[in-house]
Amino acid sequence: MSDGIYVSMNGAAARMAQLESVSDNLANINTPGFKAERPAFEAFLARAAGADSPQVYTSAVQTNLDLSTGAVVHSGDPMDVLPSGKAFLAVKLGDGLAFTRNGRVQLDASGALKVNGQPVVDVDGQPIIAPPQTAVRVEPNGTVYANNNRIAQLGLFELHGNVDRVSPTLLRPQSPEAVTTSSETLKLGQFEIGNSSALEAAVQMVSAQRSFDTSMQALQTYRRLDEKAVELGRIR
Numbered sequence: 001m002s003d004g005i006y007v008s009m010n011g012a013a014a015r016m017a018q019l020e021s022v023s024d025n026l027a028n029i030n031t032p033g034f035k036a037e038r039p040a041f042e043a044f045l046a047r048a049a050g051a052d053s054p055q056v057y058t059s060a061v062q063t064n065l066d067l068s069t070g071a072v073v074h075s076g077d078p079m080d081v082l083p084s085g086k087a088f089l090a091v092k093l094g095d096g097l098a099f100t101r102n103g104r105v106q107l108d109a110s111g112a113l114k115v116n117g118q119p120v121v122d123v124d125g126q127p128i129i130a131p132p133q134t135a136v137r138v139e140p141n142g143t144v145y146a147n148n149n150r151i152a153q154l155g156l157f158e159l160h161g162n163v164d165r166v167s168p169t170l171l172r173p174q175s176p177e178a179v180t181t182s183s184e185t186l187k188l189g190q191f192e193i194g195n196s197s198a199l200e201a202a203v204q205m206v207s208a209q210r211s212f213d214t215s216m217q218a219l220q221t222y223r224r225l226d227e228k229a230v231e232l233g234r235i236r
Contacts, residue, residue: 014039015212022208026201029194032073032116033102033169036066036196065163065171070101070195079105080191081138087156087184091118091170092127098170099159099179103191107136113144116169121155123181128152140185156182 021037028034072082081103083089088099091114102115111130113120119127122144130136134146142154161178163171173179 015208015215018208019205019212022201022204025194025196026198026205028168029196029198029201031168031194032104032191033100034070034194035101035165035169035171036194037165038064038066065165066195067159067163067171068195070192071197072190072192074190076189078137078188079107080189081105081154082187082190082192083156083182084184084187085182086158087182088159088171089115090121090125090155090157091115092121092125093118093166093170096172097121097125097179098166098172099157100169100171101192102169103186105138111136111146118170122152123155125155128154138186138188140188142186154186156184156186158182 018039021039025036028036067086081089083101083103088101089103089105090097090099098118100115104115105120106114107130108114111132111134113128113130113136122128128144128151130144130146130151136144136146138144138154142156143150144152144154158180159171159173159178160180162174164174166172
């Protein structure tokens with residue numbers, strides 16, 4: 001019966017990983033620039049010693065980020081920008097650049113353009129800082145002006161290959177060579193939120209919870225059968 005216990009345990013563990021991803025997606029539906037996680041499952045065969053047929057195990061082998069476009073919010077704020085196509089903005093962190101679809105750009109007291117507290121960079125990867133006491137605006141082509149003087153070109157980039165999550169809204173390709181500059185434009189007065197709907201997340205959560213409960217019930221059944229087998233062995 002131990003094979004059945006292992007199969008049930010693997011199934012429960014896989015569904016627990018799915019529940020964690022779905023819960024995270026649901027909690028960040030309205031987070032600007034959030035990208036949902038999509039766990040990938042794999043079934044594999046393992047032949048137990050003395051068994052006539054292999055057992056089927058299920059495992060969550062990896063979690064991929066869904067980079068598709070999220071819902072669009074029309075704010076009317078000219079500093080809110082929405083990169084077209086698959087373009088991302090970039091911000092400067094202590095260990096390099098990270099990329100985001102969060103286009104809620106703000107101007108801090110020093111004149112630095114920031115997204116969620118992190119400095120936004122230009123096409124050369126340098127922070128954009130406007131002179132003090134100036135009116136800053138961003139054009140649809142990414143040009144940044146301060147009092148009608150051009151001061152920078154907002155960096156737009158495209159990501160290729162596998163991507164890791166640095167924070168809920170910041171991403172980083174696994175390879176630095178997987179980043180290319182983009183010729184896309186910006187839509188002003190709009191920004192993007194999470195790309196997982198509440199209905200989708202709720203359906204996935206119910207399905208994963210039911211599968212988890214089924215695996216746990218099977219696990220308990222196999223444990224009871226094992227206990228009965230041990231008791232019969234003692235009686236004999």
